[in-house]
Amino acid sequence: MEVFEAIHARRAVRKYLPDPVPKLEILRILDAANWAPSAMNRQQWEFVVVTSRDTIREMGENYRAIVEEFTRNWDPSPLRGSLSREEFIRYAESYGNAPVVIVILTDAADSDDLRKANLESASAAMENLLLAATARGFGTCWMTGPLRGEKTLRRILSIPDTKEIVAVTPLGFPAGDPAIQPRLDPELMQKVRWVG
Ligand SMILES: Cc1cc2nc3c(=O)[nH]c(=O)nc-3n(C[C@H](O)[C@H](O)[C@H](O)COP(=O)(O)O)c2cc1C
Incomplete structure (x- = not known):
């Protein structure tokens, strides 16, 4: 799939669907992530690939509690696409029944500058991951909501304090479109200022 096509199809x-994702496909997608640019070429991202149903369920219980709380007084919002609150809660508790969940980590930083560089680099890797997955026919969903339950997430996945959790995404074959x-401002009338 051509890159513009993947960008627009994501x-x-x-x-x-519950169908498993072949390990070779996961590795191909993570290779694309690993080819992202990075500040000072530190390539300091890491990927935790979760395929255990029990572990995804445990992560889902953690995220569901967050979503329930977060959406208690929440008006319908484009943030959750066209899902109702109940559907969104169901998504949260099972990560949409995805057979794989990937968690992106970066090095924890002790300065704002380094932290920003680490997060931006890992985000570039994340976007590569999403686009590569799209190009291979898989679905993803960039998520930071689960980070609200960070302490539990760290315990479930044995993530040490030396790593910062950047984002989470399910990975699998989409069930429907x-x-x-x-897009806001699709004609790029407000978002672009030309100088010159
Ligand atoms: C930094 C970031 C955090 C996000 N966090 C969540 C999340 O916690 N849960 C979720 O369901 N979607 C999350 N999303 C997905 C957005 O809601 C989604 O990208 C947006 O609604 C636009 O839809 P599209 O990706 O289909 O174009 C996140 C996206 C980004 C970039």
Whole structure:
């Protein structure tokens, strides 16, 4: 798939088929992530690949509690696509039934500058991951909501304090086509300022 096609085809997928993702496909997608640019070429991202149903369920219980709390007084919002609150809670508790969940880590930093560089580099890797997955026919959903339950997430996945959790994504074959979330300013009239 050509890169512009992948960029336009990518969606936040919140419902998955239970079919497993072959390990070679996961590695191919993570290789694309690993080819991201990084500040000072430190390539300091790491990927935790979760395929255990029990572990994904445990992560889902943690995330569901967060979503329940977070959406208690929440008006319908484009943040969760076209899902109702109940559907969103169901997504949270099972990560949409995805057979794989990937957690992206970076080195913990002791200065704001380094932290910013680490997060930006790992985010570049994350976007590569999402686009590569799309190109191979898989769905993903960039998520930082689960980080609200960081302490429990760290315990479940044995993530040490030397690592910062950047984001989480399910990975699997999409069950259906999620609604397209329209772009703000698609004609780029407000978002672009030309100088020169
Ligand atoms: C930094 C970041 C954090 C996000 N966190 C969550 C999340 O916690 N849960 C979720 O369901 N979607 C999350 N999303 C997905 C967005 O809601 C989604 O990208 C947005 O609604 C646009 O839809 P699209 O990705 O289909 O274009 C996140 C996206 C980004 C970039």
